[in-house]
Amino acid sequence: MLNKTVKPELLGGFRDMLPREAILFQKIVAVIRKVYESFGFVPLETSGMEHWDVLTGGAENVEKSIFTARIVRGAEDKNVVDETLDQRYTLRFDLTVPLARVIAAYPDLPKPFKRYQIGRVWRGEKPQAGRFREFYQFDFDTIGSNSILADVEVIQVMYETMYALGIKNFLIRFNTRKLLNGLAELVNCGERASEMLRIIDKMDKIGMDGILAQLQRMADNEYDESALAFSAAQAATVQRFLSIRGDSVEDIIAQLKTLFAGKSATGDSGIAEIEAIVATLRALGIPETNWCFDLSVARGLDYYTGPVFETVLTDMPKLGSVFSGGRFDGLTNRFMPGSNIPGVGASVGVDRLLVGMQKLGLVTATETVTEALVTIFDQSNDELRKTSLQCCTKLRNGGIRTELYLGDDYTLRAQLAYAQKKNIPFVVIIGPDELQQNKVQLKDMAQRQQRVLTVSECFAIIRSSY
Amino acid sequence: MLNKTVKPELLGGFRDMLPREAILFQKIVAVIRKVYESFGFVPLETSGMEHWDVLTGGAENVEKSIFTARIVRGAEDKNVVDETLDQRYTLRFDLTVPLARVIAAYPDLPKPFKRYQIGRVWRGEKPQAGRFREFYQFDFDTIGSNSILADVEVIQVMYETMYALGIKNFLIRFNTRKLLNGLAELVNCGERASEMLRIIDKMDKIGMDGILAQLQRMADNEYDESALAFSAAQAATVQRFLSIRGDSVEDIIAQLKTLFAGKSATGDSGIAEIEAIVATLRALGIPETNWCFDLSVARGLDYYTGPVFETVLTDMPKLGSVFSGGRFDGLTNRFMPGSNIPGVGASVGVDRLLVGMQKLGLVTATETVTEALVTIFDQSNDELRKTSLQCCTKLRNGGIRTELYLGDDYTLRAQLAYAQKKNIPFVVIIGPDELQQNKVQLKDMAQRQQRVLTVSECFAIIRSSY
Numbered sequence: 001m002l003n004k005t006v007k008p009e010l011l012g013g014f015r016d017m018l019p020r021e022a023i024l025f026q027k028i029v030a031v032i033r034k035v036y037e038s039f040g041f042v043p044l045e046t047s048g049m050e051h052w053d054v055l056t057g058g059a060e061n062v063e064k065s066i067f068t069a070r071i072v073r074g075a076e077d078k079n080v081v082d083e084t085l086d087q088r089y090t091l092r093f094d095l096t097v098p099l100a101r102v103i104a105a106y107p108d109l110p111k112p113f114k115r116y117q118i119g120r121v122w123r124g125e126k127p128q129a130g131r132f133r134e135f136y137q138f139d140f141d142t143i144g145s146n147s148i149l150a151d152v153e154v155i156q157v158m159y160e161t162m163y164a165l166g167i168k169n170f171l172i173r174f175n176t177r178k179l180l181n182g183l184a185e186l187v188n189c190g191e192r193a194s195e196m197l198r199i200i201d202k203m204d205k206i207g208m209d210g211i212l213a214q215l216q217r218m219a220d221n222e223y224d225e226s227a228l229a230f231s232a233a234q235a236a237t238v239q240r241f242l243s244i245r246g247d248s249v250e251d252i253i254a255q256l257k258t259l260f261a262g263k264s265a266t267g268d269s270g271i272a273e274i275e276a277i278v279a280t281l282r283a284l285g286i287p288e289t290n291w292c293f294d295l296s297v298a299r300g301l302d303y304y305t306g307p308v309f310e311t312v313l314t315d316m317p318k319l320g321s322v323f324s325g326g327r328f329d330g331l332t333n334r335f336m337p338g339s340n341i342p343g344v345g346a347s348v349g350v351d352r353l354l355v356g357m358q359k360l361g362l363v364t365a366t367e368t369v370t371e372a373l374v375t376i377f378d379q380s381n382d383e384l385r386k387t388s389l390q391c392c393t394k395l396r397n398g399g400i401r402t403e404l405y406l407g408d409d410y411t412l413r414a415q416l417a418y419a420q421k422k423n424i425p426f427v428v429i430i431g432p433d434e435l436q437q438n439k440v441q442l443k444d445m446a447q448r449q450q451r452v453l454t455v456s457e458c459f460a461i462i463r464s465s466y
Numbered sequence: 467m468l469n470k471t472v473k474p475e476l477l478g479g480f481r482d483m484l485p486r487e488a489i490l491f492q493k494i495v496a497v498i499r500k501v502y503e504s505f506g507f508v509p510l511e512t513s514g515m516e517h518w519d520v521l522t523g524g525a526e527n528v529e530k531s532i533f534t535a536r537i538v539r540g541a542e543d544k545n546v547v548d549e550t551l552d553q554r555y556t557l558r559f560d561l562t563v564p565l566a567r568v569i570a571a572y573p574d575l576p577k578p579f580k581r582y583q584i585g586r587v588w589r590g591e592k593p594q595a596g597r598f599r600e601f602y603q604f605d606f607d608t609i610g611s612n613s614i615l616a617d618v619e620v621i622q623v624m625y626e627t628m629y630a631l632g633i634k635n636f637l638i639r640f641n642t643r644k645l646l647n648g649l650a651e652l653v654n655c656g657e658r659a660s661e662m663l664r665i666i667d668k669m670d671k672i673g674m675d676g677i678l679a680q681l682q683r684m685a686d687n688e689y690d691e692s693a694l695a696f697s698a699a700q701a702a703t704v705q706r707f708l709s710i711r712g713d714s715v716e717d718i719i720a721q722l723k724t725l726f727a728g729k730s731a732t733g734d735s736g737i738a739e740i741e742a743i744v745a746t747l748r749a750l751g752i753p754e755t756n757w758c759f760d761l762s763v764a765r766g767l768d769y770y771t772g773p774v775f776e777t778v779l780t781d782m783p784k785l786g787s788v789f790s791g792g793r794f795d796g797l798t799n800r801f802m803p804g805s806n807i808p809g810v811g812a813s814v815g816v817d818r819l820l821v822g823m824q825k826l827g828l829v830t831a832t833e834t835v836t837e838a839l840v841t842i843f844d845q846s847n848d849e850l851r852k853t854s855l856q857c858c859t860k861l862r863n864g865g866i867r868t869e870l871y872l873g874d875d876y877t878l879r880a881q882l883a884y885a886q887k888k889n890i891p892f893v894v895i896i897g898p899d900e901l902q903q904n905k906v907q908l909k910d911m912a913q914r915q916q917r918v919l920t921v922s923e924c925f926a927i928i929r930s931s932y
Contacts, residue, residue, distance in 0.1 A: 050477065160862075
């Protein structure tokens with residue numbers, strides 16, 4: 001049946017998490033899950049594959065690179081089952097569209113519906129350093145609430161998450177799309193607002209001059225739909241908006257009020273949103289060192305309609321946002337036209353966050369979670385073996401993660417080397433002398449210290465080492 | 467961009483887990499994870515897709531229905547990237563083959579390597595009731611140990627898992643492939659042993675007569691390779707083996723010794739394995755009501771070479787095994803011919819287990835994990851709103867999962883109805899009177915009782931309700 005030697009290789013853009021990394025990943029996930037649940041978010045799981053139309057909204061053309069799947073039986077003949085465009089297995093590329101499907105499919109779910117979801121998503125983009133074709137998202141969202149308090153709660157969750165992870169130097173930056181849409185009203189650019197947004201989003205890369213040039217670029221030919229051909233006056237308004245700076249939120253808001261001057265209802269409601277968010281954050285006493293209103297935050301996704309959020313580790317500005325989100329008020333519309341069910345939430349990039357925390361020394365990798373290794377002194381001695389086994393059970397029943405040595409080399413040297421390699425802090429040795437005294441020998445691997453103790457004493461020492 | 471109304475439907479064979487189910491699923495996973503870790507198993511994550519050859523062992527033909535994927539950009543033109551047989555994205559159908567790849571790819575991993583992994587797998591078989599195309603596996607395995615104690619540990623983990631989940635009526639049945647292979651030696655059927663095994667595995671369906679008939683069936687034509695054409699004497703030996711019954715393990719082993727009578731080294735080593743397993747289980751004091759040696763346990767998978775295990779809920783015999791595994795000693799051979807790295811472990815079918823536990827009433831579904839809902843008395847009253855927000859933070863900081871009401875209907879009736887629908891046990895109401903007294907009103911939803919309390923008293927009552 002096995003015809004050739006296969007290389008144990010991964011596909012490009014895919015990866016493993018070996019225990020050193022997976023242990024940390026689990027810990028971070030557990031901490032974040034606890035924060036999400038403390039705010040009343042509950043778990044949801046959706047299928048990894050969906051109908052093509054569900055994920056793309058029935059678009060005839062998508063700009064994303066998407067994984068689609070089919071069922072194959074046999075290798076050579078590639079007998080493909082079920083391949084039609086209607087019934088095409090399409091791998092999810094985020095957890096937000098599947099959430100919208102759930103909301104539409106189960107209308108009886110009590111609202112506001114607060115859910116979190118952790119799961120893998122797949123994207124076909126060319127892999128790069130730190131960008132994979134398969135990665136985790138860990139989202140939370142509140143669906144069915146128009147309250148600004150739901151938006152504030154996103155910032156609260158971000159703050160509590162960072163805090164619970166032991167991260168102190170972080171900044172939650174927020175803005176609202178309504179201010180950007182208000183700007184679009186001000187310059188009267190109609191349907192081309194999203195094109196304007198895309199250009200504004202390039203500030204970091206092309207600077208103000210580049211932005212002004214791109215905004216005023218004329219069409220090369222009649223098919224060139226992306227050219228905005230802004231007038232000098234339009235470009236100047238954008239420049240004025242992007243140049244707003246201030247020492248305080250109040251300062252910035254005052255300038256925005258001058259700029260909009262009642263000429264954009266959307267802009268005005270954006271200002272009101274920011275004022276409400278800031279007032280609530282202050283009422284909650286969330287330190288102002290950890291948040292800021294920032295007009296340059298736009299977030300790329302098309303579907304945001306209100307406040308947008310991102311979180312950066314201030315000690316690693318180049319890492320980018322580790323926790324981002326926003327308000328989206330029309331995501332279920334592809335399933336229920338005109339439903340306009342409001343939603344707001346965010347997604348933590350666990351992989352990226354883990355990279356950041358490792359570089360900042362906020363987590364330490366270990367090979368194992370085992371606290372004690374119980375050795376086998378002589379595997380042919382039934383009585384000694386039994387005592388080792390029973391000692392494992394006793395420690396384990398007391399809540400200590402305990403491994404029995406299962407290697408094939410029963411020399412004490414090999415057993416200690418195993419504990420060393422796996423960073424197991426304690427080794428329990430039971431030889432004929434200890435057996436006779438009804439005791440064990442406890443070796444503290446870090447202290448290089450060895451003591452003869454009862455199992456209870458041994459238990460107490462391991463327990464107290466935390 | 468959105469051209470049509472899309473139906474919010476799932477693909478056939480796929481499913482969602484709404485919060486009621488996902489909350490239970492999370493709880494069960496957390497309990498199992500804790501047991502796995504208590505034995506020193508550590509998490510591993512592998513990619514959801516692998517090379518075709520990695521998963522199939524380079525077989526030219528596979529009998530399984532496998533999902534393969536490709537990258538598509540745009541809908542109509544189906545511009546397919548990267549589609550070759552060598553670079554075909556293939557979705558994993560179990561977690562064991564990916565584990566073998568990891569062992570081969572990272573030879574420096576300290577051995578014995580003890581890992582657990584939870585993840586989704588995909589199979590293209592026709593969906594049926596309770597059989598999905600996407601489901602979870604939750605495996606643990608010890609790689610690189612020849613010790614029979616590693617096999618015993620599988621039974622220990624199964625026992626501790628069931629116990630930790632609150633399941634009392636379960637039976638762990640085990641056997642060893644060596645006894646079945648010994649039988650093949652005894653009847654001298656050479657390479658056709660696996661065909662014999664497949665026939666024996668049908669005992670439940672076709673009975674002893676059916677088995678004897680199939681074993682003796684002659685080939686219909688020269689291409690009919692599955693016909694074993696056993697002689698009457700060969701068939702009689704199989705019958706004798708399958709008819710062994712006994713009141714005790716010792717009884718069955720005595721009969722096996724008579725049957726093998728030193729004529730099969732493999733059979734003899736199978737007997738020794740069972741004796742060692744039984745002696746160790748007794749030394750550990752694992753109740754004999756929860757395990758039994760059973761010659762009819764074969765487990766379908768080709769790759770098992772030694773002990774095999776399965777776990778049934780005795781109150782639901784038709785559910786099938788919820789936790790199964792065995793020893794496999796050649797799984798890395800497709801990557802490293804002749805390496806013969808030993809492995810032993812098992813996989814819990816979490817979905818099936820959850821179905822069983824729900825039917826047996828061992829778990830109770832709830833809509834949420836929230837312990838307290840804090841209402842908003844008057845959303846236009848800044849002071850009251852602020853007090854509600856701060857009350858949430860206080861309860862949350864004390865470890866109580868607390869939701870602030872975020873619905874759009876601010877009547878008290880609507881807020882209480884929300885708590886009712888979500889099974890939230892406590893509601894905290896803060897109106898002008900309570901605000902003035904610096905107190906809150908705590909409503910116990912089950913008791914239909916309402917009391918005016920300080921936040922601290924309120925906290926103590928919610929905390930003590932567990």
